[in-house]
Amino acid sequence: MNQTRIAALAETAGIDPLSAVTHPDPYPYYRELAASRPFFRDARLGLWVAAGPREVAAVLAHADCRVRPPAQPVPPALAGTAAGDLFGRLVRMNDGAAHAPLKALLVPMLAAVDPVRAAQQAVAMAQVLDAGNGARTAMPAASVNRWLFALPVVALASVLGLPVARDRDTAVEVAQQVAAFAAAQSPLADTDTVRAGAEAARWLGTWLASSLACGVAANGPLPALQHAALAAGIEAQAVAANIIGLLVQACEATAGLAGNTLLWLGRDPSSGGMPLQGVVARVAQDDPPVQNTRRFLAADTELCGHAVKAGDTVLVLLAAASCSGLADDARAWTFGHGRHACPGDRLAQALAAATVAALRACGAEPAALARAFRYRPSLNARIAHFL
Numbered sequence: 001m002n003q004t005r006i007a008a009l010a011e012t013a014g015i016d017p018l019s020a021v022t023h024p025d026p027y028p029y030y031r032e033l034a035a036s037r038p039f040f041r042d043a044r045l046g047l048w049v050a051a052g053p054r055e056v057a058a059v060l061a062h063a064d065c066r067v068r069p070p071a072q073p074v075p076p077a078l079a080g081t082a083a084g085d086l087f088g089r090l091v092r093m094n095d096g097a098a099h100a101p102l103k104a105l106l107v108p109m110l111a112a113v114d115p116v117r118a119a120q121q122a123v124a125m126a127q128v129l130d131a132g133n134g135a136r137t138a139m140p141a142a143s144v145n146r147w148l149f150a151l152p153v154v155a156l157a158s159v160l161g162l163p164v165a166r167d168r169d170t171a172v173e174v175a176q177q178v179a180a181f182a183a184a185q186s187p188l189a190d191t192d193t194v195r196a197g198a199e200a201a202r203w204l205g206t207w208l209a210s211s212l213a214c215g216v217a218a219n220g221p222l223p224a225l226q227h228a229a230l231a232a233g234i235e236a237q238a239v240a241a242n243i244i245g246l247l248v249q250a251c252e253a254t255a256g257l258a259g260n261t262l263l264w265l266g267r268d269p270s271s272g273g274m275p276l277q278g279v280v281a282r283v284a285q286d287d288p289p290v291q292n293t294r295r296f297l298a299a300d301t302e303l304c305g306h307a308v309k310a311g312d313t314v315l316v317l318l319a320a321a322s323c324s325g326l327a328d329d330a331r332a333w334t335f336g337h338g339r340h341a342c343p344g345d346r347l348a349q350a351l352a353a354a355t356v357a358a359l360r361a362c363g364a365e366p367a368a369l370a371r372a373f374r375y376r377p378s379l380n381a382r383i384a385h386f387l
């Protein structure tokens with residue numbers, strides 16, 4: 001397809017690489033981009049766009065493509081707040097030497113978590129969240145939305161040995177604080193959301209410090225992580241920030257994966273007979289929660305045959321690579337690729353499947369949910385909000 005046809009297609013569909021994230025069906029558009037314009041400059045958005053799987057992989061592998069603009073390690077709205085301090089320490093947001101040693105400890109720790117155990121923790125935490133509700137016929141959409149954001153987070157906290165299982169109020173509070181901090185990271189966040197995120201970062205820091213100090217996390221993997229980090233000369237604040245970071249990373253994206261799985265089940269009831277893990281894996285590829293990520297050029301260089309300049313931004317369309325049919329292997333691009341690829345991918349899929357199973361057990365009806373929903377406003381995540 002030539003560029004004029006793509007422009008026509010985009011115009012009729014009212015779609016561009018950013019609005020695609022929350023478009024009802026962005027996949028024909030993504031496929032056309034991947035096939036015909038795998039790497040291009042979108043002058044209106046002021047962004048380079050990588051859409052083909054080879055180009056996406058090349059950008060994510062390029063040494064001059066950084067996870068943050070080099071002069072702006074923390075988003076300006078968060079800078080100088082507790083949320084900014086926390087953000088600035090995340091391995092996800094740092095390149096090279098700053099990111100390697102702690103990541104070398106986090107990756108094996110996450111890899112060692114048994115997904116079956118994570119699913120069991122999710123079942124146990126679902127009982128904590130459901131305390132007092134008893135049996136019901138259909139779960140209201142508002143409760144489904146709350147559970148999507150809470151259950152994966154508190155199940156992961158529980159896997160890490162953090163004290164969330166004591167009572168419902170504690171579990172709900174932790175989940176709400178994590179969600180508030182996650183929301184503040186969005187470029188769409190308003191001043192109230194940013195303020196709430198800063199308060200949440202402070203709250204989470206205090207809660208984690210007291211949980212670790214009183215030894216309640218002794219049965220989980222965190223004491224060994226702290227010990228190894230101390231031996232490697234990694235500062236304790238970076239370890240604490242990244243433990244909170246794990247909960248934050250389990251929040252929106254896993255809610256998106258579980259929510260998109262409910263939609264998939266609702267639209268295609270026959271998939272309800274398949275093992276849930278398989279449906280989740282399919283959704284991660286075909287209706288992924290994280291649709292794009294960004295890279296920031298640290299130097300003038302050549303990228304995918306184009307001259308790019310220091311300060312330029314590349315929008316990396318993971319979802320386009322995923323649906324293009326052009327990759328050598330079928331993989332869940334939604335978890336990224338290369339040196340910043342998600343080390344929580346297996347865990348995320350186990351938590352999403354367990355969350356969907358718990359929701360169905362509590363009366364959530366996928367077909368009814370799929371009839372009334374919208375996507376939450378976002379420039380990178382496709383997260384259903386049920387109505």
Ligand code: HEM
Pocket residue numbers: 067091092093103106110156246247249250253254257289290293294334335336337339340341342343344345347348349
């Ligand atoms: C469906 C859920 C999830 C999705 C779609 C997802 C996706 C991603 C993506 C795309 C990245 C790379 C970002 C980039 O390169 O710009 C990433 C990084 C990361 N994710 Fe996930 N993630 C999910 C859940 C989780 C969970 C549950 C955890 C923790 C248990 C986690 C931990 C991390 C960490 C630590 C990084 C940073 C890796 C690094 O920078 O080296 N994620 N994730």
